[in-house]
Amino acid sequence: MPPTPDPEEIGGDRRRLIGLIVGAVAAVLVVALLVVGLVNRGTSTTIDDALEAGSRPSAPALTLPVLVSGPGLPPVGSNASLADLKGKVVVLNLWASWCGPCKEESPVLEQLWRGNRDKGVVVLGVDIQDLSSDARAFIEEYRLTYPSLRDGTDDAKSALEATGVPETYIIDQKGRIALHIAGPVTSPAQLQGPIDQVLAEA
Amino acid sequence: MTRRSLTAAIAVLLAVLAMAVPALSLTVNEVAREVRCPTCNTPLDVSNSPAADRMKIFIADRIAKGDDKEEIIDALVVEFGRGVLATPPKSGFDLLAWIVPIVLVVGGLAAIPFVTRAWARRRADDPVPEIAPEDAARLDEELRRRDP
Numbered sequence: 632m633p634p635t636p637d638p639e640e641i642g643g644d645r646r647r648l649i650g651l652i653v654g655a656v657a658a659v660l661v662v663a664l665l666v667v668g669l670v671n672r673g674t675s676t677t678i679d680d681a682l683e684a685g686s687r688p689s690a691p692a693l694t695l696p697v698l699v700s701g702p703g704l705p706p707v708g709s710n711a712s713l714a715d716l717k718g719k720v721v722v723l724n725l726w727a728s729w730c731g732p733c734k735e736e737s738p739v740l741e742q743l744w745r746g747n748r749d750k751g752v753v754v755l756g757v758d759i760q761d762l763s764s765d766a767r768a769f770i771e772e773y774r775l776t777y778p779s780l781r782d783g784t785d786d787a788k789s790a791l792e793a794t795g796v797p798e799t800y801i802i803d804q805k806g807r808i809a810l811h812i813a814g815p816v817t818s819p820a821q822l823q824g825p826i827d828q829v830l831a832e833a
Numbered sequence: 834m835t836r837r838s839l840t841a842a843i844a845v846l847l848a849v850l851a852m853a854v855p856a857l858s859l860t861v862n863e864v865a866r867e868v869r870c871p872t873c874n875t876p877l878d879v880s881n882s883p884a885a886d887r888m889k890i891f892i893a894d895r896i897a898k899g900d901d902k903e904e905i906i907d908a909l910v911v912e913f914g915r916g917v918l919a920t921p922p923k924s925g926f927d928l929l930a931w932i933v934p935i936v937l938v939v940g941g942l943a944a945i946p947f948v949t950r951a952w953a954r955r956r957a958d959d960p961v962p963e964i965a966p967e968d969a970a971r972l973d974e975e976l977r978r979r980d981p
Contacts, residue, residue: 784914
């Protein structure tokens with residue numbers, strides 16, 4: 632007759648197995664959290680990588696409150712989407728009122744806006760990491776007439792894989808990113824050539 | 834003077850001293866330590882980035898207007914979203930961030946007696962390995978040499 636297993640031993644084995652499973656699940660969760668944290672630590676570079684490879688990645692679907700309205704955009708206070716501007720060439724500029732280079736760059740962008748708005752080009756500011764009262768004061772001080780959106784939660788910065796301010800993107804008529812400049816635009820010529828090239832593709 | 838009356842006298846003295854020190858009104862740092870700088874992700878009170886400086890000016894202006902701490906923090910949340918808070922709020926889903934670590938620590942502490950008891954039982958149940966005859970002979974020899 633085979634020996635009867637000790638019920639206490641069976642219970643102990645089961646407890647040990649449950650403990651092992653709980654411990655393993657906890658360890659996997661901690662490791663997964665660490666991996667997610669490490670992966671999300673740096674800024675992704677898929678946009679720059681695609682541009683370097685000669686392709687045009689799709690611009691992210693951003694929906695943000697309007698700070699200064701403009702052609703094709705809803706009134707101040709309502710939300711605007713980048714998709715609203717499909718069919719136009721968009722010069723999207725990330726800026727903040729406390730950013731020194733943004734102060735030097737804004738007259739250049741204003742000049743580009745005034746010189747190209749009748750050609751189907753929209754210069755679109757996106758104010759990030761900033762107080763809205765400061766942003767409005769900046770727009771007034773530098774007499775900026777091009778439209779601006781406001782991003783208080785860094786959605787645009789993350790989606791556009793920006794590392795800081797200022798950064799500028801040219802988005803073509805099909806809603807694809809054609810150019811990314813990290814750092815200030817110092818002269819209209821820096822953008823006029825690429826704008827003309829994208830306009831000519833239509 | 835009895836010990837009880839001495840304790841009472843000290844308590845009264847401390848209370849009088851406490852009343853003599855005027856309470857400071859709300860300071861910028863008191864609010865700043867509750868939020869984080871959006872550009873450097875550090876608590877606002879220890880950050881000196883340009884964005885942090887502007888936020889501190891915003892806080893100072895709101896204090897001057899008579900807003901309390903909660904009102905100022907709420908205004909910053911409207912500006913920057915809940916991500917601006919230095920610590921997660923103790924309500925709704927964010928409450929999990931406070932509860933989970935406590936549950937894990939308490940659970941871990943509660944598990945210690947069970948785990949150690951299981952280890953001790955396993956060790957006690959382990960069969961004592963048989964000693965090889967040559968090792969037994971060597972042990973006897975060494976014991977004999979040690980205690981002649």
